[in-house]
Amino acid sequence: MAKKNIFNIGIILIAIILVTMIGYRYATAETESLEFSGPNIYRAIYAYEIMNERGFEVNLVFEGKWTDTGENAQGTGTVLKGEEGTFTIKYREQEITVGGPTSGKEHIAAGSIKLEPAHSAVVKLGLTARSSDSLDMLVKELDTLAETLVSDIHNTGISGSIMLDSETLLKPTILQEIDNILGPGNEVEFYETGLVFSINNADTKDLAEIANMLRLNNIEIAKAATSRMTVLVRADEQIDKTEDELSANVPETANVYSLKIIKKSVQ
Amino acid sequence: MKMSKQFLQSEILRPSVILVIGTLLFLAVSAYVPGFKGFAIIIGALGAFVIGELIGFRKFKGKKFNFKYLKTVSLVVFIIALAALYIDFFSAGGIPIFNTAIRRFLNPWLTSIAFLMVPANALLISAIAKDKNAKIKTLVLIIFTAGMMALLGYRTEVLAALISGGLVAYYCEIFKTKEILTIGIIAILAFSGMTLMRGSASTHRFATTVAAFDFIAEEAGTFGISHGSVQFSEVLRIASDAPVLGGRHLIGRIIGARRGTSITSMLYGPPFADFGLFALVEFLIFGLIAGAGYKAAKKFGGVYAAIHAIILTFLVLGIETGITDLIIWSYVVVSGGFLFYSHFKPKI
Numbered sequence: 019m020a021k022k023n024i025f026n027i028g029i030i031l032i033a034i035i036l037v038t039m040i041g042y043r044y045a046t047a048e049t050e051s052l053e054f055s056g057p058n059i060y061r062a063i064y065a066y067e068i069m070n071e072r073g074f075e076v077n078l079v080f081e082g083k084w085t086d087t088g089e090n091a092q093g094t095g096t097v098l099k100g101e102e103g104t105f106t107i108k109y110r111e112q113e114i115t116v117g118g119p120t121s122g123k124e125h126i127a128a129g130s131i132k133l134e135p136a137h138s139a140v141v142k143l144g145l146t147a148r149s150s151d152s153l154d155m156l157v158k159e160l161d162t163l164a165e166t167l168v169s170d171i172h173n174t175g176i177s178g179s180i181m182l183d184s185e186t187l188l189k190p191t192i193l194q195e196i197d198n199i200l201g202p203g204n205e206v207e208f209y210e211t212g213l214v215f216s217i218n219n220a221d222t223k224d225l226a227e228i229a230n231m232l233r234l235n236n237i238e239i240a241k242a243a244t245s246r247m248t249v250l251v252r253a254d255e256q257i258d259k260t261e262d263e264l265s266a267n268v269p270e271t272a273n274v275y276s277l278k279i280i281k282k283s284v285q
Numbered sequence: 286m287k288m289s290k291q292f293l294q295s296e297i298l299r300p301s302v303i304l305v306i307g308t309l310l311f312l313a314v315s316a317y318v319p320g321f322k323g324f325a326i327i328i329g330a331l332g333a334f335v336i337g338e339l340i341g342f343r344k345f346k347g348k349k350f351n352f353k354y355l356k357t358v359s360l361v362v363f364i365i366a367l368a369a370l371y372i373d374f375f376s377a378g379g380i381p382i383f384n385t386a387i388r389r390f391l392n393p394w395l396t397s398i399a400f401l402m403v404p405a406n407a408l409l410i411s412a413i414a415k416d417k418n419a420k421i422k423t424l425v426l427i428i429f430t431a432g433m434m435a436l437l438g439y440r441t442e443v444l445a446a447l448i449s450g451g452l453v454a455y456y457c458e459i460f461k462t463k464e465i466l467t468i469g470i471i472a473i474l475a476f477s478g479m480t481l482m483r484g485s486a487s488t489h490r491f492a493t494t495v496a497a498f499d500f501i502a503e504e505a506g507t508f509g510i511s512h513g514s515v516q517f518s519e520v521l522r523i524a525s526d527a528p529v530l531g532g533r534h535l536i537g538r539i540i541g542a543r544r545g546t547s548i549t550s551m552l553y554g555p556p557f558a559d560f561g562l563f564a565l566v567e568f569l570i571f572g573l574i575a576g577a578g579y580k581a582a583k584k585f586g587g588v589y590a591a592i593h594a595i596i597l598t599f600l601v602l603g604i605e606t607g608i609t610d611l612i613i614w615s616y617v618v619v620s621g622g623f624l625f626y627s628h629f630k631p632k633i
Contacts, residue, residue: 023291023294024295025291025295025296025297026295028297029295029296029306032306032309033306036309036310036313039313040309040312040313040318043313043318044318055317055496056489056492057316057489057492058317058492060496060497060540060541060542061496061499061500063541064500101541102541102543102544103541103542103543103546104543118489118493120490120493
């Protein structure tokens with residue numbers, strides 16, 4: 019009875035067509051990769067958080083539209099921040115935001131997103147608290163340490179607190195200039211005779227730029243002191259050595275209390 | 286066999302068939318497909334629903350129910366809902382369909398009361414089934430209710446008015462097969478039209494919903510993560526002095542969306558976010574109610590048809606939105622309670 023019912027046959031046919039369509043999509047889906055469709059930006063941010071947590075700098079390849087003009091947009095930028103359905107990236111020396119395909123608030127409404135690690139591996143170092151006579155010296159110390167471990171350095175990321183005592187009276191405009199150099203994820207507190215940096219997402223080049231800017235503004239630093247810091251030496255090529263071999267290269271004066279090699283951006 | 290007879294004998298209106306086809310259709314039009322866990326959850330939930338439906342269909346032993354004042358009561362509720370709608374528009378300062386910004390000024394309680402027009406419409410249709418000119422009266426009621434709900438700018442309620450009205454009219458034998466199919470086509474056109482008016486015709490909206498569900502499928506674990514705060518946020522809000530985040534806003538927070546963003550996660554997202562694998566029990570209960578209601582609607586029509594139509598309609602519409610609104614939970618509780626009462630107290 020039910021077998022020859024035209025409506026039942028119709029239901030089965032529709033179900034088969036739909037299952038085939040979904041099956042095809044499933045087979046060509048974005049699973050296990052770092053490529054995401056625009057609506058899946060939340061998952062992309064989740065993946066970015068994992069990569070960032072592992073110390074990797076991440077590039078974002080986007081394809082979509084500029085929300086103000088509606089023109090097609092595609093390009094690659096370095097991710098500065100990823101949260102609440104929005105990426106902030108550095109694109110052609112400008113900070114822009116990338117959202118999902120229906121976003122109107124962000125600069126780019128992305129139809130597709132791809133995350134790419136900007137380098138191959140990371141040496142993650144734990145450093146005890148230290149002090150130097152200047153910010154320049156601190157930067158040099160960190161850069162020298164990085165160079166003893168890795169030959170092809172992409173950059174040397176840092177996180178932790180740095181306090182600077184100034185011999186000169188500071189003016190508030192300096193705060194904005196520092197903020198412009200550091201970008202999102204970092205904070206600066208201002209005192210008349212000092213600065214406190216809370217750094218989560220900066221590298222030694224940023225610190226060198228700040229030191230240079232302070233010098234150009236005739237601000238003399240009397241002392242630089244840090245909290246315990248994490249230093250991320252990012253390498254462009256894979257690291258062949260073991261953690262023990264690298265640890266043997268670290269000078270005792272560097273006061274490194276932990277060293278870990280991270281070879282994959284996601285696991 | 287005539288087409289109308291074939292339609293009558295087909296499985297096309299079986300709740301599980303509608304739910305399966307609806308889910309497949311939603312997944313097929315979405316630009317994103319869930320992962321393995323997501324599919325496993327959907328299959329498990331539908332399986333639990335089918336089991337519940339079979340038990341409900343086979344075991345339900347309700348009797349024909351005649352409520353003398355059904356027409357009066359449903360008419361009173363209908364008028365109260367209409368009045369609430371008018372006051373809602375008046376206090377908001379406009380009609381949302383003409384200016385979507387007005388929606389944020391609507392009073393949630395008045396809007397909820399206005400939504401009662403949909404079940405009142407279904408009950409009223411079931412009450413006038415034997416009246417003179419029942420077909421014309423039914424058509425006028427369905428179009429009027431859908432029109433009023435369209436003014437609010439909520440597609441879900443417009444579709445609910447059309448689908449539930451059409452289903453009641455079918456079960457109460459007011460409409461014939463061809464007419465019910467016509468109403469189905471009008472419902473699809475109304476959905477597409479309102480989607481276009483709201484400017485979100487792309488499949489991105491569906492893809493975001495599926496992606497949100499998929500995220501929850503992976504995060505929910507065995508016992509869930511929100512323990513009732515997604516599905517029953519409005520109940521918690523009544524009981525709590527502190528502010529309570531809305532269910533779909535909480536989904537937004539879980540998946541990491543911007544603050545204040547409301548995200549739908551399919552019919553399957555909220556239960557699994559709340560209770561993990563134990564959400565299967567919820568689908569079993571949905572199946573029980575839908576199966577018993579389907580049997581009663583086919584057999585007795587009348588008020589059973591109205592109850593079944595409402596439950597089925599909101600289940601189907603919930604495929605996209607999920608069931609997180611207090612008013613829809615109240616329909617489920619009242620309908621389930623009525624069927625339960627009818628089953629255990631045969632002489633009503």
